[in-house]
Amino acid sequence: MIVVMKQDSTKKDIECVAAYIDGRGYKPHISVGVERTIIGVEGRIVPELKDELELLRGVSEVLRVTKQYKLGSREFKPESTIVRVGNVAIGSDQVVVMAGPCAVESEEQVITTAKAIKAAGAMIMRGGAYKPRTSPYSFRGHGVTGLRMLAKAREETGLPIITEVMSTEEVETVAEYADILQIGARNIQNYPLLDRVGKVQRPVLLKRGFATTYEEWLLCAEYILAGGNPNVILCERGIRTFETGTRNTLDLTAIPVIKKLSHLPVIADPSHGTGKWYLVKPMALAAVAAGAHGLIIEVHPNPDTAWSDGAQSLTFENFNDLMKGVRAVAGALGRRMPDEVPAAQAVV
Ligand code: PEP
Ligand code: MN
Numbered sequence: 001m002i003v004v005m006k007q008d009s010t011k012k013d014i015e016c017v018a019a020y021i022d023g024r025g026y027k028p029h030i031s032v033g034v035e036r037t038i039i040g041v042e043g044r045i046v047p048e049l050k051d052e053l054e055l056l057r058g059v060s061e062v063l064r065v066t067k068q069y070k071l072g073s074r075e076f077k078p079e080s081t082i083v084r085v086g087n088v089a090i091g092s093d094q095v096v097v098m099a100g101p102c103a104v105e106s107e108e109q110v111i112t113t114a115k116a117i118k119a120a121g122a123m124i125m126r127g128g129a130y131k132p133r134t135s136p137y138s139f140r141g142h143g144v145t146g147l148r149m150l151a152k153a154r155e156e157t158g159l160p161i162i163t164e165v166m167s168t169e170e171v172e173t174v175a176e177y178a179d180i181l182q183i184g185a186r187n188i189q190n191y192p193l194l195d196r197v198g199k200v201q202r203p204v205l206l207k208r209g210f211a212t213t214y215e216e217w218l219l220c221a222e223y224i225l226a227g228g229n230p231n232v233i234l235c236e237r238g239i240r241t242f243e244t245g246t247r248n249t250l251d252l253t254a255i256p257v258i259k260k261l262s263h264l265p266v267i268a269d270p271s272h273g274t275g276k277w278y279l280v281k282p283m284a285l286a287a288v289a290a291g292a293h294g295l296i297i298e299v300h301p302n303p304d305t306a307w308s309d310g311a312q313s314l315t316f317e318n319f320n321d322l323m324k325g326v327r328a329v330a331g332a333l334g335r336r337m338p339d340e341v342p343a344a345q346a347v348v
Contacts, residue, residue, distance in 0.1 A: 002076055003039040003053050006060040013058025014039070020056060024049065031077050036060070040076040067261070069218040071225040072232070077263045083203045083231045085179055086160040088123045088338045090203075090233055091265030095330045095337055096294035098162055098180075098267075099319060100126035102309035103139060104146035107153075112301050114153040116316040120323045123338050124180070125150070125159040126296055130166045131308060132186045139307040147177040154179075162205060162296070168196045175200045185209050185237055185272070188220050198227015205233045205296070207269065210240040210248070214257055221264060234258055234266040235296060236287075238273035247275020247312070250283050255290040267294035271312045277303065280314055281322040288329045297322065 003017055014037055018028040021041050026049075029040035041049070050062045067073045082091040090096045099117040104110050104127040114125045129146025131139065142149070150161045160179035165171055166187060174181060180203045187193055188209040197204045204224055208217050221232045236255060238248025250273030258266045268287035270280045284295050300306045300313040314322065327337055 001041040001045050001050065001053075002063050002065060003041065004060045004063065005037040005039065005058050007036055009037065009058030009060075013056075017053065017056050017059060020053070024052075029071075029077060031079050033078055038078055040065075040071070042071060067218075068215065069222040069262075072218050072221045072262045072264055074261060074263050079263060080259075081230065081232075081263045081265060083233050083265055085124065085203055086158075090267070091293050093335050094294075094341060095288055095292070095326060095335050096124065096267070097122045097323065097326065097337075098124035098126050098294065098296040099299045101128075101300045101306065102271075102298050102313065103128045103131050103307050104142055104149050104163075105307050107149045109301060110149050110153040111156050113299055113316075114157045114159055116301075117299055117319060118157050118159055120316070120320045121327070121337055121339060122297075122319075122323070123159065124162055125153055125157070126162045126182075126298075127153075128164050128182075128308075130164055130170065130174070132164070132166055132184050133308070144173060147174065151177050165193070165197070168192050171196045171200060175202045178202060180205050180233070183207060188212055188217070191223060194220055194223035195227050198224040198229045200229065202229075203231035203233060204229060205235050205267075207235045207237045208239065208251075208254065210238075212239070214254065214261065218258075218262055221262070232264050233293075234262070234264050235269055236266065236273070236292075237269035246273075246279065248273050250274060250287075252283075252286055252290045255287065255292050259291055265293040267296060268292045269296045271296070271298040271309070271314075275312050277312055277314055277318065280312065281318070281325055284322055285325050285329050288326055288335070289333065295326070 021028040026043040031038045099122040131141035162180035164182040165174040182205045185207045238250045241249040270283035298313040299319045303310040303313040
């Protein structure tokens with residue numbers, strides 16, 4: 001349910017309505033807009049609450065949120081959510097690039113890659129220590145040893161780390177090392193896992209599933225939000241269609257659609273979205289042009305020898321070239337790369 005305040009309502013009116021909601025055992029979410037203030041009411045709502053709230057001073061109207069997903073909808077929270085990690089703001093006008101290998105292979109591999117992507121302008125380091133693999137005989141990740149290697153790369157470069165968590169039992173361990181938890185395409189509808197990451201104090205990157213509709217995807221995000229974790233970033237990584245020429249079909253329409261339906265940040269993964277390294281740059285640029293708040297890109301010191309996803313991984317040189325393009329598109333659209341944000345405005 002949302003409470004729309006009158007345009008001339010005072011700060012005190014807003015505080016009183018929020019206090020009333022709180023007193024009735026619900027959680028108020030205040031969104032101060034340019035035109036009007038909206039207060040979202042979270043919880044299992046009793047019908048009489050609508051009448052009670054409509055009587056309060058400064059209230060214009062009380063509306064039910066029509067979407068199945070509530071906390072993630074723009075109706076509930078009109079202003080965009082900004083997820084802050086280190087000194088970047090995901091969901092703002094910045095284009096935040098996360099990059100690194102598909103899988104953590106060795107300490108040397110992650111440290112060299114972290115240094116290279118940082119030099120090219122990436123702000124967050126990626127690398128999988130727990131790998132969901134189609135075949136059980138493929139390399140499935142170094143586990144905790146891999147997490148320690150990522151921590152070492154963060155120590156050396158200062159870059160925050162994003163890494164995948166695959167099972168409920170590993171959430172706390174992964175959260176000890178990672179700055180952002182990644183939920184992969186295969187696990188998006190693992191509801192116990194979503195519940196569990198809703199309880200940790202770490203941002204979560206929620207990748208779209210192979211066959212997840214926009215509404216289903218936002219309902220998955222709702223699990224995390226309802227669990228108490230407001231820092232959810234969505235990631236379009238391609239869906240399965242009849243086309244076999246690419247690994248997946250990167251649905252770039254998802255970006256403006258999600259931005260309309262939800263206040264959550266949305267980024268794109270053109271690596272898994274295409275499966276081919278030479279398609280990564282054009283689709284990365286297109287994603288930024290479509291309004292993505294950021295990108296996640298696979299980069300490897302030597303893609304030919306990568307233990308996973310080598311065909312879609314960029315060399316350092318190709319990543320550098322991609323970043324130049326991203327900077328140009330961002331600039332043309334009045335967006336900023338995080339290193340162009342004056343230090344005084346940078347967030348900690
Ligand atoms: C990955 O990021 O390496 C990965 C496995 O991604 P997805 O879950 O999108 O397939
Ligand atoms: Mn991968």
